[in-house]
Amino acid sequence: MSKYTYLKEQVYEANMEIPRENLAIVTFGNVSGIDREAGVIAIKPSGVPYHKLRVEDIVLLDLENQVVEGNMRPSSDTKTHTLLYKHFPSIGGVCHTHSTYAVAWAQAIRAIPNLGTTHADHLTSAVPVTEVMSDEMIQRDYELETGNQILDLFAGGKLNYEETEMVLVACHGPFTWGKDPAKAVYNSVVLEEIAKMAYLTLHINPSAQTIKQGLIDKHYFRKHGKDAYYGQGC
Amino acid sequence: MSKYTYLKEQVYEANMEIPRENLAIVTFGNVSGIDREAGVIAIKPSGVPYHKLRVEDIVLLDLENQVVEGNMRPSSDTKTHTLLYKHFPSIGGVCHTHSTYAVAWAQAIRAIPNLGTTHADHLTSAVPVTEVMSDEMIQRDYELETGNQILDLFAGGKLNYEETEMVLVACHGPFTWGKDPAKAVYNSVVLEEIAKMAYLTLHINPSAQTIKQGLIDKHYFRKHGKDAYYGQGC
Amino acid sequence: MSKYTYLKEQVYEANMEIPRENLAIVTFGNVSGIDREAGVIAIKPSGVPYHKLRVEDIVLLDLENQVVEGNMRPSSDTKTHTLLYKHFPSIGGVCHTHSTYAVAWAQAIRAIPNLGTTHADHLTSAVPVTEVMSDEMIQRDYELETGNQILDLFAGGKLNYEETEMVLVACHGPFTWGKDPAKAVYNSVVLEEIAKMAYLTLHINPSAQTIKQGLIDKHYFRKHGKDAYYGQGC
Amino acid sequence: MSKYTYLKEQVYEANMEIPRENLAIVTFGNVSGIDREAGVIAIKPSGVPYHKLRVEDIVLLDLENQVVEGNMRPSSDTKTHTLLYKHFPSIGGVCHTHSTYAVAWAQAIRAIPNLGTTHADHLTSAVPVTEVMSDEMIQRDYELETGNQILDLFAGGKLNYEETEMVLVACHGPFTWGKDPAKAVYNSVVLEEIAKMAYLTLHINPSAQTIKQGLIDKHYFRKHGKDAYYGQGC
Numbered sequence: 001m002s003k004y005t006y007l008k009e010q011v012y013e014a015n016m017e018i019p020r021e022n023l024a025i026v027t028f029g030n031v032s033g034i035d036r037e038a039g040v041i042a043i044k045p046s047g048v049p050y051h052k053l054r055v056e057d058i059v060l061l062d063l064e065n066q067v068v069e070g071n072m073r074p075s076s077d078t079k080t081h082t083l084l085y086k087h088f089p090s091i092g093g094v095c096h097t098h099s100t101y102a103v104a105w106a107q108a109i110r111a112i113p114n115l116g117t118t119h120a121d122h123l124t125s126a127v128p129v130t131e132v133m134s135d136e137m138i139q140r141d142y143e144l145e146t147g148n149q150i151l152d153l154f155a156g157g158k159l160n161y162e163e164t165e166m167v168l169v170a171c172h173g174p175f176t177w178g179k180d181p182a183k184a185v186y187n188s189v190v191l192e193e194i195a196k197m198a199y200l201t202l203h204i205n206p207s208a209q210t211i212k213q214g215l216i217d218k219h220y221f222r223k224h225g226k227d228a229y230y231g232q233g234c
Numbered sequence: 235m236s237k238y239t240y241l242k243e244q245v246y247e248a249n250m251e252i253p254r255e256n257l258a259i260v261t262f263g264n265v266s267g268i269d270r271e272a273g274v275i276a277i278k279p280s281g282v283p284y285h286k287l288r289v290e291d292i293v294l295l296d297l298e299n300q301v302v303e304g305n306m307r308p309s310s311d312t313k314t315h316t317l318l319y320k321h322f323p324s325i326g327g328v329c330h331t332h333s334t335y336a337v338a339w340a341q342a343i344r345a346i347p348n349l350g351t352t353h354a355d356h357l358t359s360a361v362p363v364t365e366v367m368s369d370e371m372i373q374r375d376y377e378l379e380t381g382n383q384i385l386d387l388f389a390g391g392k393l394n395y396e397e398t399e400m401v402l403v404a405c406h407g408p409f410t411w412g413k414d415p416a417k418a419v420y421n422s423v424v425l426e427e428i429a430k431m432a433y434l435t436l437h438i439n440p441s442a443q444t445i446k447q448g449l450i451d452k453h454y455f456r457k458h459g460k461d462a463y464y465g466q467g468c
Numbered sequence: 469m470s471k472y473t474y475l476k477e478q479v480y481e482a483n484m485e486i487p488r489e490n491l492a493i494v495t496f497g498n499v500s501g502i503d504r505e506a507g508v509i510a511i512k513p514s515g516v517p518y519h520k521l522r523v524e525d526i527v528l529l530d531l532e533n534q535v536v537e538g539n540m541r542p543s544s545d546t547k548t549h550t551l552l553y554k555h556f557p558s559i560g561g562v563c564h565t566h567s568t569y570a571v572a573w574a575q576a577i578r579a580i581p582n583l584g585t586t587h588a589d590h591l592t593s594a595v596p597v598t599e600v601m602s603d604e605m606i607q608r609d610y611e612l613e614t615g616n617q618i619l620d621l622f623a624g625g626k627l628n629y630e631e632t633e634m635v636l637v638a639c640h641g642p643f644t645w646g647k648d649p650a651k652a653v654y655n656s657v658v659l660e661e662i663a664k665m666a667y668l669t670l671h672i673n674p675s676a677q678t679i680k681q682g683l684i685d686k687h688y689f690r691k692h693g694k695d696a697y698y699g700q701g702c
Numbered sequence: 703m704s705k706y707t708y709l710k711e712q713v714y715e716a717n718m719e720i721p722r723e724n725l726a727i728v729t730f731g732n733v734s735g736i737d738r739e740a741g742v743i744a745i746k747p748s749g750v751p752y753h754k755l756r757v758e759d760i761v762l763l764d765l766e767n768q769v770v771e772g773n774m775r776p777s778s779d780t781k782t783h784t785l786l787y788k789h790f791p792s793i794g795g796v797c798h799t800h801s802t803y804a805v806a807w808a809q810a811i812r813a814i815p816n817l818g819t820t821h822a823d824h825l826t827s828a829v830p831v832t833e834v835m836s837d838e839m840i841q842r843d844y845e846l847e848t849g850n851q852i853l854d855l856f857a858g859g860k861l862n863y864e865e866t867e868m869v870l871v872a873c874h875g876p877f878t879w880g881k882d883p884a885k886a887v888y889n890s891v892v893l894e895e896i897a898k899m900a901y902l903t904l905h906i907n908p909s910a911q912t913i914k915q916g917l918i919d920k921h922y923f924r925k926h927g928k929d930a931y932y933g934q935g936c
Contacts, residue, residue, distance in 0.1 A: 018871070025891055025892070025895050026888065026891060026892065027933075028820070045934065046931075046932055046933050046934065047932055047933030047934060048934070068929060072934055073931070073933070073934055074719060075935075076924060076931060076932045079914065096822050098895075100895070100898055100899055103388055103818060103820060103899050103901060103903075104899055104902030104903045105906060106818065106903075107817045107818035107837070107899060107903040107910060108903045108904075108907035109904055109907065109910070110905035110907055115341045115405070116341040116405045116406060116407070117405060117406045117407070118332050118337060118338065118339060118407070119261070132913075132914070135914070135916040138916045138917055138920050139916065139920075142920050143858065148808075150742055161385065171817070171818045171913045172818060172819045173818070173820070186260065189259055190259070192261065193259050193332075193334070196334055197334055197337050197338055197341060198341075199902065199905070199906060200334065200335060200338030200433065201337075201338045201341040201342045202906075203338075203433070203437070203438075203905070204339060204342035204344055204433060205342035205343065205344055208342050208343070209342060209420060210935050211366075211405045212366070212369070214369040214372045214373065215372055215405060218372050218373075218376050222310060222376075227306070229280075229310060230280055230310045231261075231280050231281030231307070232279065232280065232281060232282070232283055232306055232307055233307070243607050274691070282577060336495055347574045349572060349639070350574065350575040350639045350640060350641070351556050351639060351640045352496070352566050352571060352643070353548055360513070372513065373496045416650070420494065421500045422495060423493055424493070427566075427568070429569055429572050431568055431572055431575060432575075434569060434572035434667065435571075435572045435575040437572075437667070438572055438573060438576035438578055438667060438670075439576035439577065439578055441699065442575060442576050442577070445600075445639045446603070446606065448603040449601065449606055449639060451605075452606050456610075458545060462542060463514075464515055464544045465495075465514050465515030465539070465541070466513065466514065466516070466540055467541070517902060519835035544746065582874070583809045583873070584808065584873045584874060585873060585874045585875070586730070586800050586805060586875070597781070613824075632886030640840055654728065657727055657728060658727070658728065661727050661800075661802070664802055664810060665802055666809075667807050667808045668803060668901065669805075669810045670807040671806075671901070672806055672807060672810035672812055672901060673810035673811065673812055673818055675810060676810050676811070677841055679834075679873045680834070680837070681874060682837040682840045682841065683835065683840055686840050686841075687843050689793075690778060690844075697748075697775070697778060698748055698778045699729075699749030699775070700747065700748065700749055700750070700774055701746050701775070
């Protein structure tokens with residue numbers, strides 16, 4: 001039995017949330033997790049439908065994308081996940097879905113503005129969207145460059161990956177992350193909901209604006225940081 | 235065994251309607267109930283996912299927000315609930331959700347106009363929306379001030395809390411109430427449906443108007459008051 | 469045991485399709501059926517939630533709205549059903565729902581144009597919408613006048629109730645009918661779907677037009693009349 | 703026992719995906735499959751609700767639309783399926799649904815533009831839409847002419863049926879195909895999702911454009927052709 005079975009189980013469970021939460025149809029989407037000490041990443045195999053996925057199908061790789069354990073080909077998006085783990089040192093899970101409303105914002109190449117407290121409970125910024133990828137980057141090493149675009153966006157926009165745990169890749173769809181695989185998927189669930197709420201809000205009132213900074217901070221910091229009083233403190 | 239077990243059970247059951255009726259994702263939303271004679275309020279603990287919630291987790295407080303029974307931290311929205319119980323003396327339950335269409339109207343800072351009989355069966359007014367909260371109120375005592383904004387809206391708009399059992403808090407979402415916790419959640423289910431119907435109506439006919447007063451009264455009073463003939467009279 | 473148990477069972481089953489097909493929330497909606505020889509109508513009792521409804525709760529009335537059997541109060545919409553049975557002699561069931569998209573068109577006071585073959589498979593006309601009711605009619609005998617408005621619409625528009633088995637009551641919602649209670653509910657399911665399709669179509673192409681008469685007739689008459697070749701001929 | 707039981711079972715299973723995936727209500731939709739060596743097509747019988755459909759109800763026909771086996775009338779859309787099998791020699795299954803968003807685009811008589819990678823993962827072109835059928839064609843042999851319109855569209859638009867496995871028939875709805883009945887239904891599931899995503903995208907950003915050719919090719923060819931690296935290579 002693999003010494004990484006616990007990690008495979010975590011990643012398996014997180015992947016199975018994708019169909020349960022209607023975050024993607026058929027085989028779309030993938031979740032990974034990392035054992036930071038061992039430098040081992042576990043990820044969904046490529047193109048496997050969720051109802052056929054088994055714990056033992058989860059593929060293990062190192063941070064250079066070399067397979068460590070498993071007989072299946074890893075997700076075609078693996079290099080994007082790996083790059084995020086390398087540059088976002090405190091994250092433990094990454095999730096990529098094709099959830100409908102988040103994809104629509106990504107295809108519209110529009111950041112999702114922070115229009116209410118459901119959004120502000122989870123992040124202070126808009127949900128940012130990358131630039132459209134250049135032809136050179138597409139041809140070079142597409143999935144690696146997808147990761148580079150996310151890193152460039154966070155660097156250029158002075159975004160903190162620990163406070164903004166989600167991004168839209170232009171013309172493609174969302175990536176989310178968090179302290180573990182379960183939190184990464186949780187963020188995809190939240191993102192889809194705020195993407196839908198923002199869509200509807202702007203169709204009721206096209207001039208709806210980002211809410212005031214005081215309200216954003218109040219909601220974000222009642223859930224995050226040392227003065228948080230939401231939840232059970234665990 | 236607690237002498238308030240019956241109240242905890244009522245409040246537990248009402249909270250479990252939130253995921254069943256798709257009124258909120260993950261841990262969002264909370265329902266409370268009150269024993270008026272004892273002055274005891276029962277409410278969902280903060281940040282607990284519904285599939286893990288147990289009857290014994292429901293927290294008991296007095297009207298000054300002091301915990302009377304329970305090991306968990308109460309909902310972060312507790313002070314809003316308490317204030318409503320203090321000022322709306324005939325209500326027995328309060329419900330707060332982040333249901334998608336109701337939140338969209340709240341984020342759009344638009345009252346939901348009374349566009350048809352589904353709405354008029356439940357309230358004669360529009361579903362009112364509060365003002366955006368001032369920075370001073372946000373910083374002072376946020377959840378208490380949320381309650382104050384609802385009270386001010388009802389006082390200023392000459393709204394009767396027994397006839398209009400729902401409100402939208404601007405940039406946030408809905409609160410509903412009723413004679414008991416079950417009725418409070420029922421009103422959240424109805425609100426989400428009329429919020430969706432109003433959204434669609436105005437996208438079919440942008441000049442749709444509030445229906446005539448005679449039709450509003452006919453529908454409201456066939457369900458409410460001494461001449462009601464809807465239902466089984468119980 | 470009632471000699472009309474078969475009718476109560478048919479009507480019970482048809483009513484239970486309303487929540488199964490998501491045609492209405494909580495207690496909204498009602499289906500009736502008629503035994504033409506006996507002149508007996510069976511209908512849902514008023515205000516009973518579907519998960520509590522039992523076969524024996526179905527109320528029996530005559531065509532003058534007098535209760536023949538049953539301890540519960542019949543649907544508050546009973547007089548609308550009765551009037552339709554009186555004037556549409558070949559129908560055996562009537563269904564009223566508050567399904568979301570059909571209600572939105574009714575609240576928008578817009579007929580649903582015949583935009584495609586899903587619609588034309590079921591009716592050749594638009595789904596018609598009544599006038600807004602006058603204050604005099606509302607005050608006189610509301611549910612009876614709702615029926616009168618439907619009859620006036622069909623008479624004035626030269627609509628054939630056997631070819632157009634559905635209508636939108638302005639500011640209220642849909643009524644549908646058919647040869648038996650099951651067909652009446654089936655028509656409500658179809659109506660909700662074509663109401664949604666028409667909504668979306670006009671939001672993709674605001675100048676979408678009623679399809680050509682030849683295509684309407686082709687689809688309608690491959691399913692209806694002596695030359696029909698859809699289905700198994702039963 | 704029929705020597706084509708394996709084919710009937712495949713076609714039965716593929717048809718049952720239609721209600722499971724919410725691709726059509728009531729009896730709408732139909733899937734067929736072909737045994738190329740025997741020249742035998744299996745298809746859903748006309749007008750049968752899915753919950754009553756049985757393996758033995760699947761009808762067998764030859765390529766001239768003559769029934770080879772089965773007591774029921776085949777789908778009224780049979781001649782469209784047959785014509786596609788005749789002219790698209792490598793396909794093994796055809797699926798027709800009335801899925802909501804795909805129908806809306808068909809009723810709007812608008813091709814679905816390729817707005818993102820979910821679309822590009824499956825086809826490089828837009829989802830094409832036929833011309834509105836002439837009155838002469840409607841009256842001649844409607845279902846055959848529906849097939850002819852698809853063939854004309856592919857010939858005129860220089861579309862490759864192996865790369866574009868889906869089409870919208872104007873004012874009607876989608877047809878999809880693939881190497882077997884299961885793949886044909888899979889394509890209907892994907893089509894409904896990209897139809898919804900495109901609808902939402904254009905309502906967030908009305909000037910959203912077809913994505914760049916390099917991105918289309920990257921996504922399409924990582925899943926298709928000799929250099930594909932998505933999936934498990936089977």
